Each structure stands twice: as structure tokens, then as C-alpha cells.
Amino acid sequence: MDSSILNKYKPGVRFNSTGQAEIVLWAPEVQKAEVVVSGRDETISLTRQELGYWTATTDKIKPGDLYKFRLNGEKELSDPVSLSLPEGVHGPSKAVKPDDFVWSDGNWYNHPLDEYILYEIHTGTFTSEGTFASIEEKLDYLKELGITAIELMPVAQFPGERNWGYDGVAPFAVQNSYGGPEGLQHLVNACHRKNIAVILDVVYNHLGPEGNYLPEFGPYFTSKYNTPWGNAVNFDDEYSYGVRQYFIENALMWFRDFHIDALRLDAVHAIKDFSPTHILREIRMELDKLMSETGRKHYLIVELDLNDNRFINPLEKGGYGMDAQWIDEFHHALRVTAGEEQTGYYSDFHGITHLAKAYQDAYVYDGQFSEHRKKFFGIKADENPAGQFIVFSQNHDQVGNRMCGERINRLLSFEMKKLVAASVLLSPYLPMLFMGEEWVEPNPFLYFVSHTDPQLAESVREGRKEEFADFHEQGEAPDPVSEKTFLQSKLQWHLPGQEPHSTVLNYYKKLISLRKTHPVLKNAGRKEMRVSSDQTTETLVLQRWYENSMVVCLMNFSEKEQQIMIPEIK
Amino acid sequence: MDSSILNKYKPGVRFNSTGQAEIVLWAPEVQKAEVVVSGRDETISLTRQELGYWTATTDKIKPGDLYKFRLNGEKELSDPVSLSLPEGVHGPSKAVKPDDFVWSDGNWYNHPLDEYILYEIHTGTFTSEGTFASIEEKLDYLKELGITAIELMPVAQFPGERNWGYDGVAPFAVQNSYGGPEGLQHLVNACHRKNIAVILDVVYNHLGPEGNYLPEFGPYFTSKYNTPWGNAVNFDDEYSYGVRQYFIENALMWFRDFHIDALRLDAVHAIKDFSPTHILREIRMELDKLMSETGRKHYLIVELDLNDNRFINPLEKGGYGMDAQWIDEFHHALRVTAGEEQTGYYSDFHGITHLAKAYQDAYVYDGQFSEHRKKFFGIKADENPAGQFIVFSQNHDQVGNRMCGERINRLLSFEMKKLVAASVLLSPYLPMLFMGEEWVEPNPFLYFVSHTDPQLAESVREGRKEEFADFHEQGEAPDPVSEKTFLQSKLQWHLPGQEPHSTVLNYYKKLISLRKTHPVLKNAGRKEMRVSSDQTTETLVLQRWYENSMVVCLMNFSEKEQQIMIPEIK
Structure with a gap:
């Protein structure tokens, strides 16, 4: 058998x-x-x-x-x-x-992954209503902005009505307060009619702490491996066949029944699987079968904290066949270059030379010693094309994991904000915006939960306080359980029409349009690129070319005027 | 850096x-x-x-x-x-x-792995002296028997003087009571002069429970993974660079300073490593460098309970590049075919059809559901040559993990013993004998320890009793701490000269000689083989050929005469 x-x-x-x-x-x-x-x-x-x-x-x-x-x-x-x-x-x-559900997206065909310009959305705070239906009302805005794919933070049912989504406990159920499964289908259909792809964030590495009844049904978890969330999901121990089937079917369901275009698999480094066929590889193989049956195209994108291109290498090279991965290191290098303090995980990043390395090699650490990780970290990913890497200047984690949830624009000068946006959008990698960054939304994106178990709620509250105990002088960490924290995190949709927000919004639109239309920005890959940087002047020159055209991006991260030498390309 | x-x-x-x-x-x-x-x-x-x-x-x-x-x-x-x-x-x-140490093995060149006929030795019980020097005295005997490689159970320093070796706590130190490092060098030199290769069993997946001071020096262990021995050796967590270097240097030391020909790496399935480069792969790469420097040839053999040929596939195919692996499944299928009760891990094995599958596919489970493991187990290893698999009818584990440590010959009829020996030695895989099996040594090989920590000794004693509580009617489990248990496990070197032992010994010699000289047995691989079996008559036909020669092995595992049809080979 x-x-x-x-x-x-x-x-x-x-x-x-x-x-x-x-x-x-x-x-x-x-x-x-x-x-x-x-x-x-x-x-x-x-x-x-x-x-x-x-x-x-x-x-x-x-x-x-x-x-x-x-x-x-x-x-x-x-x-x-x-x-x-x-x-x-x-x-x-x-x-x-x-x-x-009656679909009317028959004319939709997924964009080539290279053309993805991603826009991360938290459904609950994107609009005042916090529903899928209310996202639909913003699709014309998003289309005008120029993005080609929205990425929904997890929508699997979580306790209560306020949660980032990573506490989901029913991986197949669509959050009722967002609009449930029909609401999601309706949104995807509407996106496709506007020529926008939909990426869904799914969590296969843990379940949330409240309402997880899976262990009552079977050994969904194994004590063989420990993760930040406790016992690991059981992908290779006794009875793992049922658990593997569960998550494979979950992935296929989104593509098949919800017409989702791509999945963003959360923190796959926390998926522990020593089976001969890694679960991600098996999902890839099963998805390939589905695609050949339906003729539709779908992508698998992973959040990966490993700098290990085994995950994104093709199956025939022994890889897991994921289409793309996030590279947080680009973000970290960029943020430090833009003035972020070198503490915590930022301590490994030394500014402009690391930003140049991120442009050049995708992985900043590809074998060097990482002081923060206390080991030699990463391998080279020279052969992986630019379209396999997703970059950003902020995302839900990078914003929300700050004590006060400040978006990057709260921390930077007006000129630096523009420079940082251009660094992402003019890179050869796939750019991702975090909702509202395009009009420098001043509201924070805070950490919030609405666990119904009072003890758990209290322990999350205490945990959050403790996490930021060192930042005491900057004030108290906002109470994650309070509804106010959630409401404070909502976008303010009247702002894009006001200055200075509208100027920034126009700037983003121009950059995106340039990326989509300029022959170099549209076509040039990692090999048609040269990066040089100067630590003293804090300047970086990004040269990209395609056929007979060239684009030279001069980036001055210092606060002064600088002279920049443009290196000659042979 | x-x-x-x-x-x-x-x-x-x-x-x-x-x-x-x-x-x-x-x-x-x-x-x-x-x-x-x-x-x-x-x-x-x-x-x-x-x-x-x-x-x-x-x-x-x-x-x-x-x-x-x-x-x-x-x-x-x-x-x-x-x-x-x-x-x-x-x-x-x-x-x-x-x-x-002054070496005089300059004329030695390691055998091709295909020519290995392995002989597993526990130094302490092989001879009455229990030393490396006393093994040397038996080399002429072993040479005459025909084996080409001895495999020493672990010699890393363990507590006390009696231990299988898997409780070693000083991976670089050679057990003092065996003769220490000079004794081992002397033995290897002597083996090489007799044209016998030396395989050393090393344990990189855990350290023993007494005298392990490594954690005082650094994070040699990680709580990320749990193994049967507690926290796993730290191959991928913070500070893993020092631990990886430690074991890589250990492997290289045996080859370089002790002229060891091959390592047998214990239970590598318990090595947990999600690094981009698995530690086994890195050991392979470092050994390749050493070999290209010295011009000597060395092998890496793994004990592997995974049926996953990633371990033995070459580096360029994304494998870990191990030269060969043990296949316990051949043993299990053979033992059940020879009458072993189908309990414990034997419950997955159904006799002669599984033995036929082991001959054909090496892995009995290559994707089927295993009731014992409660999951679908294994992948196909069709492209791996026969010389990558090591087979046996008994080994230290299979004998010693029985309550009374009975060697297989205590459990089988005289004819069945001979059949079982031939099944191993005429297979296309690399055969391994367990010391003394060639003269059907009647003494058991028992589980013994000599921990000096009395509490630990007591807990091992109790654990052993508990493990065999179900076998109460067969008597008490021998006390593992008692010196008597150790002494009872020694080979009796006067026996090979007496009947019926000498007859069996001659039979083994003939089989080995046949394997080394017959053009088919010497040369035919997995592709030049056909196996058929009949469950009703309990017979198996193994046909092997090479160029114009053919060998037909007719194996009757029943207790009666049987008629066997020899299938025609086209």
C-alpha cells in the first residue's frame, strides 16, 4: 500500500x-x-x-x-x-x-511572477470596516497606484475579531468577521476582473494558542522538534501522512476553490521535516499536477530566515521548487543605511556596503560569520534569478514588532523616505509595499490580539510589556488586547488626498509606472547590473542595463550633497 | 569573515x-x-x-x-x-x-569498496585479553577466513572497561583499556601489512551519559531537537561552527593519524542538521580534500534507519556523498524468512517476498505504509549500485538487543544457519559477519556497561529489566553491570577447531572464497540479477549473471524438500 x-x-x-x-x-x-x-x-x-x-x-x-x-x-x-x-x-x-460561488474571472491569467508588484494588506485594518468587501472598494485605487498583486495577511479563523492572523487555528476556515469563504471568493473574483493577482499568507509551521483542537483528532504535532511556538507540526514522525495530506490539501484548496494566485508560506524555516521528500517539495509537486490539470498558473512564495537556496531551487536540482522567497536582509541593510540603530538583528548590518551586497547577491550573509546568529550563515545564490526574491522597506513584522508600531516614515526625513522607496522599486528584485506606505500613513501598525481566553490575553499583554522593558523611557508598550490598539492601526483613507501625502503617493505611482514601462527596469536581471558603494560618502551607484539602454541610479544616503563617480561599464 | x-x-x-x-x-x-x-x-x-x-x-x-x-x-x-x-x-x-608512531604500511592501498567483506569486532570480547594487541594475533586467522575488512565497534573512551562503545564521551581518545592510541595505530599497521582494511565505528549523534564534559566548554548540544539520547548534538544552532569543526576534525584525524580506511558513522538519522550544507556532506567534502592531498582512498559508511538515498547519493546530485549504508531491512526480512517471530520491528516483515524485495530493491520499504512506523516509509533507490549497501544476518545490535543476547545460531537449525549465511554472502551487496558467527559461537553477545557512577549503573540495570519485562517467563535479563555478563560474551577460540564449529567455519571460508573468485559473484551488480520467490513453498531463486556466466542460487527456507522452477532469463 x-x-x-x-x-x-x-x-x-x-x-x-x-x-x-x-x-x-x-x-x-x-x-x-x-x-x-x-x-x-x-x-x-x-x-x-x-x-x-x-x-x-x-x-x-x-x-x-x-x-x-x-x-x-x-x-x-x-x-x-x-x-x-x-x-x-x-x-x-x-x-x-x-x-x-459563480466565478466571472474566466479571462484572468496570472501575471508572470517577474511582473508582480506586491502590496501587503491586513484585512482588519486596511479599511474602517475591516472586511473583504471593503477591500474591493479600494481596488480602483490600487490599480491606479500600479501594484499588480495584493498579499493578504492570514485569513484562517483566529480567536476573536482582531489578530494579525498568525494565531489562526483553523487553516481551512476563512475568518468570519472578514466575510468568510464567500467574501474571500468575491474579493478574488473582483481582483481578477481588475487584473490584480491575489497572494494569500498561510501558516504551516504552527497553530495559534487558543482554539487549536487538532491534537484531539490526531498527532498533528511532534515533540521531536521544538519551535518558538512549542512542539513542531508533525511532518515526519508517526502518523505524519495525515498531517502532510492536511497541509497539502490546504494549499491546493486555496488555488482550486478560491482562485488564489500565490501562497506566501509563513516562516518555513520553522517547518521541520527530515522526510526523503520535504513537505514543501511535495506541495510543489502536487501543485504542478493541479496546474497541468487546470492550465492555470500559481506561485509558491516563502518567508525564509535561512539564506539557503535549496528552498527556491528547482526540483530537478534537488531543491524544494519554491518560486520565490522574502529577503529580510535587503530590508535590514536598507534600514541601517537609512539610519536605523544597529541593535538586535540589525546589529549584523553595517550600512551601505551591505546594501550593495544585497543588490548584488540577494543574500547579504552567504557564508560570513554572523555575530547576531553566532554562526557562519548562508550560502551563495548566484544562479537564482532576481524574480525569486522579494524586497521591501517595511512589512507587517518590521513595523508591528516595534514597541510603538511606527512605520518607517515616522522615523525618516522626507527625502530619505523617497530614497528608501526608490531603493526597493528600482531594484531588480520583486518589490513589496506595506499598505499605506505609499502615502506615508502616520498611524502605526501595532501588535493586537483579541483572545477570548482571559488568562491567555493577560499573558500576551505581559509578554509584550516584558519584550519592550528596555524601551521603558519611550513609554509603555500599547496594550495588545485593547480594541483601541487595533483601531489606532487602521489606515486613514482621507489622507492620500492631502499634502504631503498626495505628493508621496504620486511619487510612488511614478516609480511603479517607471518600473513597469522602462525597458531596463522591466527587463534587466541580476547579471545586467553593477553596484558600487562608498562608505565615506554614504552613496551607492546602481547601474542596470538591457540591450542598448542603461539606467543609473545615484543614491545619496548621507545628509549632505555628495559627488558621485559613475563607474564605467565595459 | x-x-x-x-x-x-x-x-x-x-x-x-x-x-x-x-x-x-x-x-x-x-x-x-x-x-x-x-x-x-x-x-x-x-x-x-x-x-x-x-x-x-x-x-x-x-x-x-x-x-x-x-x-x-x-x-x-x-x-x-x-x-x-x-x-x-x-x-x-x-x-x-x-x-x-612509525608506520610500515607504505605498500597498503585500500581495497575497492566493492571488494569489502566486513567482519564486525568488539575489541573487549573478541579475545580473552580484550585488547588491540590481541586482535593482531588473530589476523592470520581472519586472513584465512577471507574477510577483507575488520570493523571495530567504537573505541572512543567510555566509562570503565566494559562497554559496547556507544557510551563514549571523548570522541578523540582511544580507550585506554584497549591499548590507547598507540595500540590502535599498531593494530591498523598490522592489518594493512596483512592486506586487511580497518573500519572504525564512530558516534556523532550523541555522547554517553557519564563523563560528558563537553557542555562545560561550549554549546555542543541544542534543545531544538530531541533524540533518544536527549538534546541533539548542535550542528545548526548558535555556535554550531565549533561543534561542526570538532566532528569534522575527528573524522579526518582517524584517516590521517590512524590510517583508518573507512568510518562507520553510527545512527546518522539521529544527526539533526538543517544547515544549507548537511554535516555529513561537509565531512565528505573535507575528506575529498584530504584524499586528494594524500592520494589515499577512504570510505564513509553510515548506519541509517531512513531508507533515504539522499545520504548515499553523490554530491553533484545533491546527496551527502556517503559511500555506503547499512540496510537492516535485509536482515529483518531474512530473519523473518528464517522463522523469527513477527513482533516489534519484525512485524513489518512478511518473509520471503520481502527478502526477494530486499535483494531486488535494497530498501524493502520504498514508499509503502509501515505499520510499525505508522507512516509511509522510504523512497526508491534504483540507481544506487549494490556496493552502496551493507547486509548481514546478525550484528552487535541484532544479537545484543535480545534479552539473552543469543546469536542467530542459537535460534536456527544447522541447515538454516548455512542457508542464512549463504543468503548474505551470495547477495550482490557487501556482506558483513559478526565476530564468531563463522564458527557458530554459542556464547551470547550481551549488553554490558561498567559505569562508575553507581546511580547511573543502577538505572541502566533497571531500564534493561523493564525493557524485557514481557519476557519474564524466559528468565531474568542478565545484569548489564556485572562483569560476568561481559565475560560470558567473549568468543571461545578453542571452538573453531572442534566440530560442528570447524565444519561451519570451512563452509564460510568456501562461500567467501567463491564470492571473491567466481566471475559472477565477483562482478555482477544489481542490474544483472533476477529474484523470484514463492510464498507457499518458501523458496527463493536468485539468478545473477555476468558476461556469459550465470549463477543460480536456489534457497529453500521451508523444512521440507521443495521443487523449484528456475525462471528463464531472456
Whole structure:
């Protein structure tokens, strides 16, 4: 029996062509499993099959019904693969038929990845309503701005209504307060009609601390590996086949049922998998199959803190076949160059020479000793094209992990803000903006949660205080549990029409337009580039060329006028 | 600063050409480090260098001197890279100059790996003396038997005088009671003069529970990963550069200073390393450099419980470049076919069809579901040649991990013993014998330790009892701490001259000779082979061919006469 047998069992409640529900549950260590439909006196017995799967085909459950699984005749729990949790993480699952959505994006074809200009959105704070529907109202604005892809921070159901999304506990369920699964489908459809791709941030390395009922169903976690969030997700231990299937199906679902164009996989360095086939590689292989069936194109982008191009190398080179990765090191080098204090992880970055190295080599550390990491770090990624790297001057983490959540524009002079924006948008790598940066939104993006477990809420509050104890003189860390912290983090949509915001917005539009239309900026890769920097004058020259055209970017990070020599290119 | 800087610092006490001692210590988190020479009032101060290295060049220590490091002016500890611990694991290090040994193996050139016929030896129980010197006295016997390589179970210093070797705590020190480093050099030299290669078993996945002082010097272990022995050796966390250097230098030392021909790396599946370059791959790369400098040939063999040919695939295919691996699955399939009860890990093996699969595919599980492991296990290894796999009908583990340490011959009929021996020696894989099997030694090979920490000794004793609680009716588990258990495990060298032992010995000699001389047995690989089996008659036909010759092995594992059809080969 090889793993193709798993194709017989796709966990979840699906409705077949005759309208019957086909229920599959994976619960390898329970003795009895039933479905309990809310509000009716219905109990559906599941039959144990091989490998710990339980199944039933039944008329007793219909789309829209609320249900739970009852395990061993006792505990009643929502479905691990529920698509909707209308009453939150502790409530019942709602049976959903995702095919019911009527798509009208038939003319959409995903952009080439090289043409992605990303725009990171936190649904809850992007608009005052904080919903998918309200994002749709901003699509014309985004289209005019020129970005080609929005990236949604995680939308998997989390406790309460305020969360960055990384505390999600139901990877298949779309946050009810954002608009649920139908709301997400509607948004993606609308984006595609505006020629905008949609990237979804998904978290396969941990689950949140409240409402994670997966361990009741099976060994989803293993004590073999420890991560910052405790036991690692079980990708290679006993019973890992069910867990691997779970996350592979999750990835495929977004592409297939939600028409998502790319996934951004959170912190894949915390995915611990010594299997012969790494789970990311297997997701790649399964996605390739799906793409060849549908003819659609989808991308896999990873957040990776390893400087290890095994993740982005193609399958045939033994890589995991991810299309692209974030490079935080570009950000760190840029920020230090722009004046950020060299503390914490910034301590490894020494300004303009490192920024030049980031342009040249993508990885700043590709074998050197890192004082911060206390080891030699990284390998060379010379052969990986520019389109495999995503760069930014800020993102949710880099902003929100500051005590006061200041966006970069709160920290820099007006001229430096412009320079930093250009550094990203004129780079050969794929640029990403963080929502609102294009009009230098003054509101912070703070860390906020709305755990319903009061003890947990208190411990997050205390943890946050402790984390920033050294910054006491700068004031108290805002209370992450308070609704005020969330509300303070919202964008102010009246600002882009006011000065100085509108000037900056126009500047961003020009830069983006230039990137999309100039033959060099549009086409030149990593090999058609030369970077030189001068530590004394704090200047950097970025030369890029394509065929007979050349672009020379002169960047002066000092606060004075400087003379810059433009090196000759042979 | 890249990792080539580490070449400046090779930990240990070395004597340069002027006779001065060059002392290097890696202790990145201590504030002060000195050397204290025993019996003299000498204290040598070490100077802190970069990356946590401490150095001194001095006349105050000579070969033969006993010394310890004093850390922070307090604790006195033996050298982590000491080559000799004449007073045991808790005593001082002895300064050794390994170059002083006068080698006379200049005519030796390592056998091609394909010609290895391995013979596993536990130094302490191989002879009544239990020393390297006494192994030398048996070399003529071994040469006559026909084996081409001896494999020494680990010789790194362990607590006391009785241990399998896997409780070693000083990876660079050769067990004093076996004869210390000079004794090992003398043995290897003698082997080479008899045209016998020497494989050394080394343990890089854990250290023993008594006398492990490494954590006092630096973060040699990490809590990121858990292994059966607790925290994993730190190959990828903070400070891992020092730990990686430690084990790389260890591997190179055996080849360079002891002329060891191959290492057998214990349980490499328990080495947890997510670095861009896996430590095994790095050892391979460093060994390749050494080999190109010396012109000598050395092999890396791994014990691997993963059925993952990434370990043995060449570097250019993204593999770790190990030359060969043990396949326990051949053993398990063979043992079940020969009548072993299908319990524990044997429960995954179903007799003759699995034995046929082991011949054909090396890995029995190459993607199938394993009930014992509770997951789909293994990948295909079709392209790996036969010479990359080591097979056996017993080894120290398979014998010693039984409650009463019975060798296979205590469990099988006389005819079955012969069949089992032939199954191994006529296979296309590299065969390994366990010392004494060739004369069906009746003494057991038991589990024994001689920890000097009484609490630890007691807990090992209790653990062993518990492990075999289910076998109560077969008697008590022998006391692992008792010297009697050790003495009972010794080979009885008067037996090979007596019947029925001498008949079996002659049979082994004939089989080995056949393997070495017959054109098919000598040359045919995995592709020139066909295996068929019949579950009903319990028979297996192994056909191997080379050029115009063919060998047909008819194996009847039933207790009756059987008719066997020889399939036609096209």
C-alpha cells in the first residue's frame, strides 16, 4: 500500500453531484466518531476505514448546516477542515459548498511572477470596516497606484475579531468577521476582473494558542522538534501522512476553490521535516499536477530566515521548487543605511556596503560569520534569478514588532523616505509595499490580539510589556488586547488626498509606472547590473542595463550633497 | 569573515617542528582558560582569540604529560580533543604526538569498496585479553577466513572497561583499556601489512551519559531537537561552527593519524542538521580534500534507519556523498524468512517476498505504509549500485538487543544457519559477519556497561529489566553491570577447531572464497540479477549473471524438500 491510497480520503464534508454529503474525517487514534448536526436531532455515525480515516455518505447534512464531530461518544469539536466557523474558533463548523460561488474571472491569467508588484494588506485594518468587501472598494485605487498583486495577511479563523492572523487555528476556515469563504471568493473574483493577482499568507509551521483542537483528532504535532511556538507540526514522525495530506490539501484548496494566485508560506524555516521528500517539495509537486490539470498558473512564495537556496531551487536540482522567497536582509541593510540603530538583528548590518551586497547577491550573509546568529550563515545564490526574491522597506513584522508600531516614515526625513522607496522599486528584485506606505500613513501598525481566553490575553499583554522593558523611557508598550490598539492601526483613507501625502503617493505611482514601462527596469536581471558603494560618502551607484539602454541610479544616503563617480561599464 | 578562518584554529595540543606545544581550545563562553600540567606546578595561560578560541604556544608541556584545562579559574577538566585518557573519562588528558608512531604500511592501498567483506569486532570480547594487541594475533586467522575488512565497534573512551562503545564521551581518545592510541595505530599497521582494511565505528549523534564534559566548554548540544539520547548534538544552532569543526576534525584525524580506511558513522538519522550544507556532506567534502592531498582512498559508511538515498547519493546530485549504508531491512526480512517471530520491528516483515524485495530493491520499504512506523516509509533507490549497501544476518545490535543476547545460531537449525549465511554472502551487496558467527559461537553477545557512577549503573540495570519485562517467563535479563555478563560474551577460540564449529567455519571460508573468485559473484551488480520467490513453498531463486556466466542460487527456507522452477532469463 503506497501513499496514493490517500487520494481515496479527502477529509471534510463535500457534496457530491446528487447532493449527498460525503464526510471524511482523519482521527487515527479514536475509537468512535460521529457527526452531530446543530439544531436538529441528527447524529451520523462514521465508519472506520484504513489508516485512521472515518467516512459516511449521508443526506442528513446540507450546505449551511452547523455541525461538530463527536469523538469517542464524548467530546464535540468542530471539523479540522471546516471552511467556515461562523461562531468563532470554539463554535461549530458550517457545511459549505465552495463550488456554489459563480466565478466571472474566466479571462484572468496570472501575471508572470517577474511582473508582480506586491502590496501587503491586513484585512482588519486596511479599511474602517475591516472586511473583504471593503477591500474591493479600494481596488480602483490600487490599480491606479500600479501594484499588480495584493498579499493578504492570514485569513484562517483566529480567536476573536482582531489578530494579525498568525494565531489562526483553523487553516481551512476563512475568518468570519472578514466575510468568510464567500467574501474571500468575491474579493478574488473582483481582483481578477481588475487584473490584480491575489497572494494569500498561510501558516504551516504552527497553530495559534487558543482554539487549536487538532491534537484531539490526531498527532498533528511532534515533540521531536521544538519551535518558538512549542512542539513542531508533525511532518515526519508517526502518523505524519495525515498531517502532510492536511497541509497539502490546504494549499491546493486555496488555488482550486478560491482562485488564489500565490501562497506566501509563513516562516518555513520553522517547518521541520527530515522526510526523503520535504513537505514543501511535495506541495510543489502536487501543485504542478493541479496546474497541468487546470492550465492555470500559481506561485509558491516563502518567508525564509535561512539564506539557503535549496528552498527556491528547482526540483530537478534537488531543491524544494519554491518560486520565490522574502529577503529580510535587503530590508535590514536598507534600514541601517537609512539610519536605523544597529541593535538586535540589525546589529549584523553595517550600512551601505551591505546594501550593495544585497543588490548584488540577494543574500547579504552567504557564508560570513554572523555575530547576531553566532554562526557562519548562508550560502551563495548566484544562479537564482532576481524574480525569486522579494524586497521591501517595511512589512507587517518590521513595523508591528516595534514597541510603538511606527512605520518607517515616522522615523525618516522626507527625502530619505523617497530614497528608501526608490531603493526597493528600482531594484531588480520583486518589490513589496506595506499598505499605506505609499502615502506615508502616520498611524502605526501595532501588535493586537483579541483572545477570548482571559488568562491567555493577560499573558500576551505581559509578554509584550516584558519584550519592550528596555524601551521603558519611550513609554509603555500599547496594550495588545485593547480594541483601541487595533483601531489606532487602521489606515486613514482621507489622507492620500492631502499634502504631503498626495505628493508621496504620486511619487510612488511614478516609480511603479517607471518600473513597469522602462525597458531596463522591466527587463534587466541580476547579471545586467553593477553596484558600487562608498562608505565615506554614504552613496551607492546602481547601474542596470538591457540591450542598448542603461539606467543609473545615484543614491545619496548621507545628509549632505555628495559627488558621485559613475563607474564605467565595459 | 568566512569559515576558512577556522583553519587557523585546530583544537588540541599539537607539537610543532621545534618541539613546542601549540595549544588551541574552543570555549566561546568562558572568561578565562588555563592549562594545568599534572605533577608539576605549571599553569599555562591561554589567550582569547576570535570566535571563542583560546591559544598558547609553550615549552611547558611535553608529550606524555598529563594536563587539564582550568576554566574561569575554577573547574579543571580534560581536553575535549584529548587523544588519551589514561585514568579514564574523569581523569586528566595525556599529551600525545601521534606522528611518533612509525608506520610500515607504505605498500597498503585500500581495497575497492566493492571488494569489502566486513567482519564486525568488539575489541573487549573478541579475545580473552580484550585488547588491540590481541586482535593482531588473530589476523592470520581472519586472513584465512577471507574477510577483507575488520570493523571495530567504537573505541572512543567510555566509562570503565566494559562497554559496547556507544557510551563514549571523548570522541578523540582511544580507550585506554584497549591499548590507547598507540595500540590502535599498531593494530591498523598490522592489518594493512596483512592486506586487511580497518573500519572504525564512530558516534556523532550523541555522547554517553557519564563523563560528558563537553557542555562545560561550549554549546555542543541544542534543545531544538530531541533524540533518544536527549538534546541533539548542535550542528545548526548558535555556535554550531565549533561543534561542526570538532566532528569534522575527528573524522579526518582517524584517516590521517590512524590510517583508518573507512568510518562507520553510527545512527546518522539521529544527526539533526538543517544547515544549507548537511554535516555529513561537509565531512565528505573535507575528506575529498584530504584524499586528494594524500592520494589515499577512504570510505564513509553510515548506519541509517531512513531508507533515504539522499545520504548515499553523490554530491553533484545533491546527496551527502556517503559511500555506503547499512540496510537492516535485509536482515529483518531474512530473519523473518528464517522463522523469527513477527513482533516489534519484525512485524513489518512478511518473509520471503520481502527478502526477494530486499535483494531486488535494497530498501524493502520504498514508499509503502509501515505499520510499525505508522507512516509511509522510504523512497526508491534504483540507481544506487549494490556496493552502496551493507547486509548481514546478525550484528552487535541484532544479537545484543535480545534479552539473552543469543546469536542467530542459537535460534536456527544447522541447515538454516548455512542457508542464512549463504543468503548474505551470495547477495550482490557487501556482506558483513559478526565476530564468531563463522564458527557458530554459542556464547551470547550481551549488553554490558561498567559505569562508575553507581546511580547511573543502577538505572541502566533497571531500564534493561523493564525493557524485557514481557519476557519474564524466559528468565531474568542478565545484569548489564556485572562483569560476568561481559565475560560470558567473549568468543571461545578453542571452538573453531572442534566440530560442528570447524565444519561451519570451512563452509564460510568456501562461500567467501567463491564470492571473491567466481566471475559472477565477483562482478555482477544489481542490474544483472533476477529474484523470484514463492510464498507457499518458501523458496527463493536468485539468478545473477555476468558476461556469459550465470549463477543460480536456489534457497529453500521451508523444512521440507521443495521443487523449484528456475525462471528463464531472456
